[in-house]
Amino acid sequence: MGIVLFSVVNVFLGLVVLAHGQGTRIGFYSRTCPNAESIVRTTVASHFTSDPRIAPGLLRMHFHDCFVQGCDGSVLISGPNTERTAGANLGLHGFDVIDDAKTRLLGAGPGVVSCADIWALAARDSVVITRGQSWQVPTGRRDGRVSLASNVNNLPAPSDPVAVQLRKFGAFGLNIRDLVALVGGHTIGTTACQFFRNRLFNTTGSTADPTIDATFLPQLQTLCPQNGDGSRRVDLDTGSANTFDTSFYNNLRTGRGILQSDQSLWNDPSTRAVVQQFLSPRGSFNAEFARSMVKMSNIGVKTGANGEIRRVCSAVN
Structure with missing residues (x-):
């Protein structure tokens, strides 16, 4: 059953990456930062041990990010009138996990792994650590430079039919x-x-x-x-x-x-x-x-000159 499941998932992942043409692919950091995924995974695990709330928090944050200007980590940016200050995002939880993973990744490969990719990986790892099944995450996203609370207007609401x-x-x-x-x-x-x-x-x-x-x-x-x-x-x-x-x-x-x-x-x-x-x-x-999740995480992905690799996830370079 597991073999069939992963075969189906992996085939679909390839189709999604090709269909979106966004430049994301599985193993994007295999040469530039081969330990990237394991570093994110161990960071999520260490925070989960002390605060299990971070698993659903990270999963939900990824969703909130992708539905506003695409999956570019823009909700991570802090400051007045940023996405983080919008009413729908005030209850988000887990920013410290992404910041911690970014700090650890700087030691392994400075300026290589984007905050948007850290988030996509952390969302997957949050599912796995709560006994869900894993999947391969296409990476190669770059970070967005714009984060405005006024753009947070299309998130589903608790009362939506x-x-x-x-x-x-x-x-x-x-x-x-x-x-x-x-x-x-x-x-x-x-x-x-x-x-x-x-x-x-x-x-x-x-x-x-x-x-x-x-x-x-x-x-x-x-x-x-x-x-x-x-x-x-x-x-x-x-x-x-x-x-x-x-x-x-x-x-x-x-x-x-x-x-x-x-x-x-x-x-x-x-x-x-x-x-x-x-x-x-x-x-x-x-x-x-x-x-x-793979399909959603390719919404509005930024690559090349359309984005940057932030030095700090909470601020543009």
């Missing part, structure tokens, strides 16, 4: 299977009460979203009281928030999706069919997630 999610994903060449697979990344990590509490109560506090499992609703109301702290964190995949698996989709099937946008993947017939496929005994979630 499927039609809106498909439109936002479709704008970057991602299809319905990519949508369902990539949202499956919510199998690890948490979200804040403020992003779904509207599903738990109405203005009088007497009714709630009827798609929520009736036996699950009281648990969520206890975790997120109507007038409680909106920043309190709740697992996105109840019962398996630290393991990269398909239980997230099973929770959608039983009405235990946390975000309205997540639960809508089961409630909408068009995406429910894909969820059911991922849940089947021969489901291909890991392979599809890898395929979609």
